[in-house]
Amino acid sequence: MTIEKTPIQDLVIINPSVFNDERGYFFEAYNQAKFNQNGISYNFIQDNQSFSKRGVIRGLHLQINPFAQAKLVRVLEGEILDVAVDIRKDSPTFGQHFSVVLSAENKKQLMIPHGFAHGFSVLSETASVLYKVDQVYDKESERGIRYDDPALNIDWQLDSAEVIVSEKDLVLPYFKDIDWEF
Template sequence: MTVETTSIKDLVVINPTVFNDERGYFFEGYNKTKFNENGIMYNFIQDNQSFSTKGVIRGLHLQINPFAQAKLVRVLQGEILDVAVDLRKNSPTYGQHFSVRLSAENKKQLMVPHGFAHGFSVLSDTASVMYKVDQLYHKDSERGIRYDDPMLAIDWQINLEDVIVSEKDLVLPNFDQIDLEF
């Protein structure tokens, strides 16, 4: 496995070592020892999975302390644009976002640490996304930012006329309306 640093400290892309042969392929999606050796030290306690169709945007979601979640995101089928927004006020990249295409084909994973909002758009006809979290869901700690926030100006790489967003995500505040501490 290799770990790619990004333009935002602590946000990394994981490239697993894939073994291909005539039967197909094999790779370790998660190996605690190898992650720890690369400085990625989380105690994942739950796996979540979603299925979505083309044009769906899920996010931008987060939980506040003490229930903030780190997420290890990968795609089982299809392709998404995965997005993380740095919400750590003491970070030099506060308010900046990073995006990466994750797909069943490229097998990349995004490690989203505490202090980030997270979301994704579905680029393929359908996509199944799986992510590990290190905290359970806590409704009272749930927060979010609108996907179309003008300050963040995220290019979701889909036609915005075709976007499918939940009603819950449509009422999220803009970035300049949040006051979160991490």
């Protein structure tokens, strides 16, 4: 396993060591000891899975303290553009985002620490996404930012005519209007 740093501190890409042979492949998707050796120390308590069709954008979602969630995101089937927005006000990259293509083929994972809004767009015909979290869902702590916020200017790598967004995500505030502290 290799850990790839991104331009945003604490946000890293996990590249597993994949062992291929005539039967198929094997890799460790998560190994707590190896994560800890690399300074990634979370107590993941729940796995969540979603299935979506091409054009779906889920996000940008987060939970505020004390229910903030770290997430380890990977794709079981298909391909997504995974996006994390730094909302840590004391961070030099506050308000900046990072995106990476995660797919069943490349087997990359994105480790998103506390202090980020998260979302993804589905680039393949369908995609199954699995992510570990270190905190339970708490409706009262749930927050979000509009996926199409002009200040963030995220390229979701989709044609606007094919974008599918939930009603819930369409009423999220813009980044400039968020009134909560992380």
